Amino acid sequence: MASHLSIDDVAKRTGLTAHTLRYYERIGLISPIARAAGGQRRYGTADIAWIEFLLRLRTTHMPISKMLAFAGLRSAGDSTISQRRHLLQTHLAEVQIELEAMNRCVAALQEKIEHYHSLEPCHSSTFNPEENLPDDHTKPLPARTGETP
Amino acid sequence: MASHLSIDDVAKRTGLTAHTLRYYERIGLISPIARAAGGQRRYGTADIAWIEFLLRLRTTHMPISKMLAFAGLRSAGDSTISQRRHLLQTHLAEVQIELEAMNRCVAALQEKIEHYHSLEPCHSSTFNPEENLPDDHTKPLPARTGETP
DNA sequence: CTATTGGTTTGAGCGCGCTCTAAGTCAATA
DNA sequence: TATTGACTTAGAGCGCGCTCAAACCAATAG
CATH class of the missing domain: 1.10.1660.10 (Multidrug-efflux Transporter Regulator; Chain: A; Domain 2)
Structure with missing residues (x-):
């Protein structure tokens, strides 16, 4: 032990x-x-x-304050098991929501990458600093990226 | 516009x-x-x-410093598109790793909840403060919870 | 007997991402 | 005209989760 x-x-x-x-x-x-x-x-x-x-x-992004609550229950003995389970379940429910949000955002960002792919002149897939080929008529600042117009 | x-x-x-x-x-x-x-x-x-x-x-937990880098590229015009894509792809790779870690932890925590279920005397599934039924021979502090012993 | 190594404590400091305050400006209303 | 209220700015402050510093102690090596 x-x-x-x-x-x-x-x-x-x-x-x-x-x-x-x-x-x-x-x-x-x-x-x-x-x-x-x-x-x-x-x-x-x-x-x-x-x-x-x-x-x-x-x-899973539980704040320390909640971990402290859990630790407190744990040190209070077996009579707190259902409360610990409840705390964990509540937390997991929050995590599921967060995961769904993250997955949605990942999907959107992947689409953006696809969009970039279609915009790229040559498609060398690794980053290359010497890659300033076309000096397009670039709008300097407000170069919008095309979501929800 | x-x-x-x-x-x-x-x-x-x-x-x-x-x-x-x-x-x-x-x-x-x-x-x-x-x-x-x-x-x-x-x-x-x-x-x-x-x-x-x-x-x-x-x-997806990108730090502001990286968002600033992205914003800088964006305002530099279309010639930075491949760099922006690269930045995004790098970020997404990190996110995937984080998501996998989170999913593993969620699975482990769900197992722990299952374990709690098997330990609970009566299983009222909602939290109930009046639930101090059995005053078991509780070990006061070092009540371990049974992972990897 | 020092010197080094590797731990200990308490408390202060830091980086991040906001969040709020104080003081000021402006437009519209009583 | 006076006042209200929404907006502006620069800068200070805050909560979180560490991270480090300073001073001290115990054991071992030379």
Whole structure:
């Protein structure tokens, strides 16, 4: 259960910095970590699991304030399981909405790229700085891009 | 082409605040908007289209610094079209990676919810504050949740 | 016995993306 | 004419999520 990992080990494993790990502990997102002689943190597998869970919440854009609420419920024991589930479900519902918005925007941006393709004189697909071929009659600033006119 | 919309009209249409619209113009994300007598902004359809495009970039988490780069290319004329396309494609590639990460996390969180379901004593699916039925032998703090032990 | 390494703490600072304030200008109305 | 109210500007302030700095301590190497 206690795999005595140092803070740097955990940093490498999780991609967080040691700074951030201490910060998370300070604000209560991570409960106090066991210490070796000398006061150095020793993370157990349960700690790692919790951190990885936090990272999943972070990846799905849960604000720290909500993670703190979740952590509070968790530390209050098994009687809060339904509340934790509720919190998670609410969050996932928000995430679904965000994902749909993102997907819509991605689709629109891909269409814009298609549009650019049709506008390009030669279509070299990689970026090439020497690519100022046609000095078209360019309207300087208000070069609109053609959405919802 | 000029549909003489006031800043508040545009705010309502786009969901941005008038403050934010002025801020975007100040930092160069939006090029100087035409003015009515008295100096009030009058937005045209091309302006609206550009703002909606910016919102799509924002929804897909493009930082303002990159939007500024894009805006700069745009105002430099048609010769920058391939660079704009490149910028957009790079961005979309990042977005795809982010979307995949989010989807993986959503799946994991949904599994966690399933797990909670199996742990719950009675399963009332809506949140109920009076739900402290079983005072189980609860481990106070280190109530681990069971990922990767 | 130093010097180095690698951790510790508290608190300050920072980058981002707004958000708000203060002071001023203008157009229309009482 | 006086006042209202919507708009303008430049600049300060804020919430979030880190990120860093300064000072200190413990263990090991030379």
